[in-house]
Amino acid sequence: MSLFNVYPLFDITPVKAKDVYVYDENNVEYLDLYGGHAVISIGHSHPRYVSAISNQVSKLGFYSNAIQNPLQVALADKLETLSSCKDYQLFLCNSGAEANENALKLASFHNGKSKVLAFKNSFHGRTSAAVAATDNPKIVAPINAQQDVNFVELGDLISVENxxxxxQTCAVIIECIQGVGGLDESTTEFYQGLETLCKQYKTVLIADEVQSGFGRTGDFFAFQKHNITPDIISIAKGMGNGFPIGGILIHPSIKPSFGLLGTTFGGNHLACAASLSVLEVIEEEKLLENAIDISAYFIEKAKELPRLKGIKGRGLMLGLDFDFPVSELRKQLIHKHHMFTGSAKNPNLLRILPPLTIQKKHIDAFFVALKKELNS
Structure with missing residues (x-):
């Protein structure tokens, strides 16, 4: 049987990884500046993470959500403490797309409305309502297009209110820093105005923190810079450091009832053990502080680059915006210098999403390689 060929692949086969490095079958070392789409938060094969999963699977890997699972409660408590999202409720699932599906479904249940408002250049997932709210017609099938979604320019409060x-709109869904779209971010005035309009028109405000959450921006969540309180917060990628887990944080104004949401694998024992270890490492190793420190260092180094139009993002969710398409540059970085980087909808943007454990010496190595390619 052949694989369903939907991924353009680099000719590299990783077989092991450690912290910020990935190794292929020939033991070639690659510096991981992309974290597998921002998934690797505490570094590859962190000992605390490996121990947590190993110990848990040796006892109980899975049972259904029909029984008590104290690990879910422990995860909710730890998440509340570190995120400062007091009194929210946690529903666990398996991925970012699933988190956004549940967020949109819950919003519609809550207020009885059916339309969605999203923003241009958004990316919220590849399933049903999540992909309909994603601004990329190429990945929206006709069955998804039945969802009624309005797309508005980021920053345009007048169109939002209209x-x-x-x-008729059940939810506004927004990435406070756009990921795949190209790391665009609006002003605090806009995000606070958006929250005000959602309250005024009884519309659920969903903050999509799938990529930006769990400390990647230097804040636990990207929206926190703007001092707003979303009704629902969707999370996934860095949450499990590679183990599949997602979820939504739900404001106490939204009430649960039996059967309202459900999942087979969401919140299983292994996933909870993985995510708990991630939170513990983030706290103990002060990785939010490291994200801020390394980000400032990166930005200063980047100012020396030729052909750079701008630097986007914050924390360790960064983009280098050049005056040329970066596809060939990425190939040179991976094949000649053995460094993983990312792309975006903006063809000129080089995305940098490393593990939060990255150090200044790794940034130095990256800029040596990058300058060499730019000067050639």
Whole structure:
């Protein structure tokens, strides 16, 4: 049987990894500046993480959500403490797309409305309502396109209000820093205005923190810079350091009932053990502080680059915006210098999403390689 060929692949086969490095079958070492789409938060094969999963699977890997699972409670408590999202409720699932599906479904249950408002250049997942709210027609199938979604320019509060006052929109879903779209971010005034409009028109405000959450921006969540309180927060990628887990944090104003949401694998024992270890390492190794420190160092180094139009993002969710398409540059970085980087919808943007454990020496190595390629 052949694989369903939907991924363009680099000719590299990783077989092991440690912290910020990945090793192929020939034991070639690659510096991971992309973290597998921002998934690797505490570094590859962190000893605390490996121990947590190993110990848990030796006892109980899975049972259904029909029984008590104290690990879910422990995860919710730890998440509340580190995120400062007090009194939210946690529903666990398996991925970012699933988190956003549940967020949109819950919003519609909550207020009885059916339309969605999203923003241009957004990316929220590849399933049903999540992909309909993603601004990329190429990945929206006709069955998804039945969802009624309005797309608005990021920062345009007038258009938002014109749509919300029709009283048909169940949710506004937004990435406070756009990921795949190219690391664009609006102003605090805009995000606070958006929250005000959602309250005024009884619309659920969903903060998509799938990529930006769990400390990647230097804040635990990207929205926290703007001092807003979303009704629902979706999380996934860095949450499990590679183990599949996602979830939504739900404001106490939204009430649960039996059967409202459900999942077979979401919140299983292994996933909870993985995510708990991630939170413990983030706290003990002060990785939010490291994200801020390394980000400042990266930005200063980047200012020396030729052909750079701008630096986007914050924390360790960064983009280098050049005056040329970066696809060939990425190939040179991976094949000649053995460094993983990322792309975006903006063809000129080189995305940098490393493990939060990255150090200044790794940034130095990256800029040596990058300058060499740019000067050649």
């Amino acid at each position: 749509i919300l006052k029709a009283n």
